[in-house]
Amino acid sequence: NSHVDRSSEHLVCCSRYGTDKGARPLSLSGHVGFDSLPDQLVNKSICQGFCFNILCIGETGIGKSTLMDTLFNTNFENFESSHFEPQVKLRAQTYDLQESNVRLRLTVVNTVGFGDQMNKQESYQPVVDYIDRQFESYLQEELKIKRSLHNYHDSRVHACLYFISPSGHSLKSLDLVTMKKLDSKVNIIPVIAKADTISKSELHKFKIKIMSELVSNGVQIYQFPLDDETVAKVNTSMNGHLPFAVVGSTEEVSVGNKMVKARQYPWGIVQVENENHCDFMKLREMLICVNMEDLREQTHTRHYELYRRCKLEEMGFKDTDPECKPVSLQQTYEAKRQEFLEELQRREDEMRQMFVLRVKEKEAELKDAERELQSRFEQLKRLHADEKAALEEKKRLLEDDQSSFGKRRAAAQLLQAQSLTANGKKDKDRKKYVHVDTKAAVSSEQ
Numbered sequence: 001n002s003h004v005d006r007s008s009e010h011l012v013c014c015s016r017y018g019t020d021k022g023a024r025p026l027s028l029s030g031h032v033g034f035d036s037l038p039d040q041l042v043n044k045s046i047c048q049g050f051c052f053n054i055l056c057i058g059e060t061g062i063g064k065s066t067l068m069d070t071l072f073n074t075n076f077e078n079f080e081s082s083h084f085e086p087q088v089k090l091r092a093q094t095y096d097l098q099e100s101n102v103r104l105r106l107t108v109v110n111t112v113g114f115g116d117q118m119n120k121q122e123s124y125q126p127v128v129d130y131i132d133r134q135f136e137s138y139l140q141e142e143l144k145i146k147r148s149l150h151n152y153h154d155s156r157v158h159a160c161l162y163f164i165s166p167s168g169h170s171l172k173s174l175d176l177v178t179m180k181k182l183d184s185k186v187n188i189i190p191v192i193a194k195a196d197t198i199s200k201s202e203l204h205k206f207k208i209k210i211m212s213e214l215v216s217n218g219v220q221i222y223q224f225p226l227d228d229e230t231v232a233k234v235n236t237s238m239n240g241h242l243p244f245a246v247v248g249s250t251e252e253v254s255v256g257n258k259m260v261k262a263r264q265y266p267w268g269i270v271q272v273e274n275e276n277h278c279d280f281m282k283l284r285e286m287l288i289c290v291n292m293e294d295l296r297e298q299t300h301t302r303h304y305e306l307y308r309r310c311k312l313e314e315m316g317f318k319d320t321d322p323e324c325k326p327v328s329l330q331q332t333y334e335a336k337r338q339e340f341l342e343e344l345q346r347r348e349d350e351m352r353q354m355f356v357l358r359v360k361e362k363e364a365e366l367k368d369a370e371r372e373l374q375s376r377f378e379q380l381k382r383l384h385a386d387e388k389a390a391l392e393e394k395k396r397l398l399e400d401d402q403s404s405f406g407k408r409r410a411a412a413q414l415l416q417a418q419s420l421t422a423n424g425k426k427d428k429d430r431k432k433y434v435h436v437d438t439k440a441a442v443s444s445e446q
Contacts, residue, residue, distance in 0.1 A: 046102060048150075049105060050102070050103070050104050051105040051153065051154050052107075052159075053106075053154075053155060054106070054159050054160075055109045055157045055159070055160040055161070055186065056068065056110050056160075056161050056163065057111050057127060057161070057162050057163065058161075058162070058163025058165075058193060059116065060112070060114070060116055063163070063248050064110055064111075064163055065110065066248040066249065067163075067248035069250050070248040070249060070272060070280065071248075071283075071287070072097060076095060085112060085117075086113075088111060088112070088113050088114050088117075088123050088125075088127070089111075089112045089113060089126065090112070091109070091112055092107055092109045092155075093109075093110075094107045095107075105153070107155065109130070111126075111127060115172075123174060124178040127182065128182065128185065130157075131156075131157055131186055132307070134155045134156045134157060135156060135185075135303075135304055135307040135308075136311075137155065138152075138155075138304065139307070139308055139311060142308075156300075158187065158292075158296050158299045159186075160186040160188045160189065161189055161191055162178075162189070162191065163191055164191065164192050164193065164210065164243065166195055166203075167206075168198045168205075169206075170209055171209075171210055171213050176214075176219065179219045180217060180218070183219055183221065184303065185303055186299070186303060187222035187295050187299065188219075189221065189222050189242075189243075190242065190243035190244075191243055191245070192207070192210075192244070193246065194247065195246060195278050196247045207243060211243070221242065222298070224238050224239050224286055234290065235290070235291070238286050244283040246279055246280045246283055247277065247280060248272065249262060249270075251264075255269060260272075260273060260274075261273060315336075316339075
């Protein structure tokens with residue numbers, strides 16, 4: 001954005017100390033040629049090409065894809081989305097466009113399923129995470145030893161078109177919460193979608209209501225810059241038209257003797273590029289024709305720098321020491337490295353002490369278990385000895401009983417034998433007496 005006056009005839013030379021007091025104007029004796037520097041920058045930029053990333057946030061079916069097609073006068077690859085997505089997803093598509101001899105790499109990021117869930121509490125979180133991931137990717141590329149930022153595809157979001165439903169009443173709670181979460185991360189440009197569905201008087205009141213709610217809730221939307229005198233007047237006027245009420249259409253309708261982009265209804269035709277019908281031309285002029293480079297610059301110098309500062313502060317890097325003296329990055333790195341090594345050593349010592357303590361505790365547990373096992377072994381050993389002694393006593397008593405039983409059995413057998421012998425003798429005597437008696441009886445009969 002440097003501007004060099006080609007009609008200038010003076011060259012400001014700095015003193016060797018580099019102070020303003022030592023600067024003195026010198027008249028040029030002829031043409032030098034540094035007035036061609038802007039042309040050199042333009043030629044180099046045209047050769048390299050440009051990139052621009054737009055994030056479209058809005059409910060399904062609110063007209064995000066149609067507005068993108070109308071803005072860039074082309075037909076992008078669009079996917080139909082249903083209202084039954086379980087969670088919010090972001091779909092990024094990159095296109096290479098060329099107008100005249102200027103090449104533009106355009107990335108359109110669309111929110112799929114935004115605001116369609118019953119629980120809308122976390123609908124904004126995937127959007128915040130996506131923006132942070134792009135910042136983190138760029139930061140990691142910056143922190144590399146071998147950087148390639150000259151050909152790095154910058155995916156940081158430069159502009160966020162927030163589509164507001166044309167209710168005519170007020171903003172939804174989801175809209176306020178989402179924009180509040182995003183205002184420090186991206187340039188928010190609110191637009192009222194499908195503005196042809198409400199009357200002009202209602203639309204004017206709706207715009208005032210929206211801006212009042214944004215201010216009362218502390219939401220910082222993107223304001224078109226006023227520092228450049230060439231566009232300050234038009235930007236001041238356009239800041240008063242926010243939010244833009246837009247209508248999108250890629251269909252061409254015959255109006256008079258020419259074809260225009262419009263939406264045809266039974267009651268009439270709404271011309272997209274007619275400023276009396278909607279603010280589409282204002283949005284396209286402010287977004288693309290006038291302030292595209294400022295959006296890219298604001299993304300880098302404001303939003304990315306805020307993210308970068310917060311991340312580096314989380315990592316412990318600071319520009320000043322506790323005494324408010326400047327500290328170089330190398331000193332901070334060495335201090336953080338030393339702090340990290342000390343912390344690592346401290347954790348290693350703690351782990352070693354904890355390991356020794358755990359070993360001692362385990363040894364004590366094992367010794368206790370060993371003593372318990374030894375005690376149980378001695379107890380079982382005593383029980384075994386007692387049982388063995390009891391069995392030996394029972395065995396001795398059984399042997400005594402067996403010996404006594406043998407003796408009684410032998411005595412019984414002896415008595416039985418003697419009894420049998422005595423009974424045999426008695427039988428013989430009885431037979432003898434019978435025989436004698438028989439003989440006596442016979443003789444007496446004779």
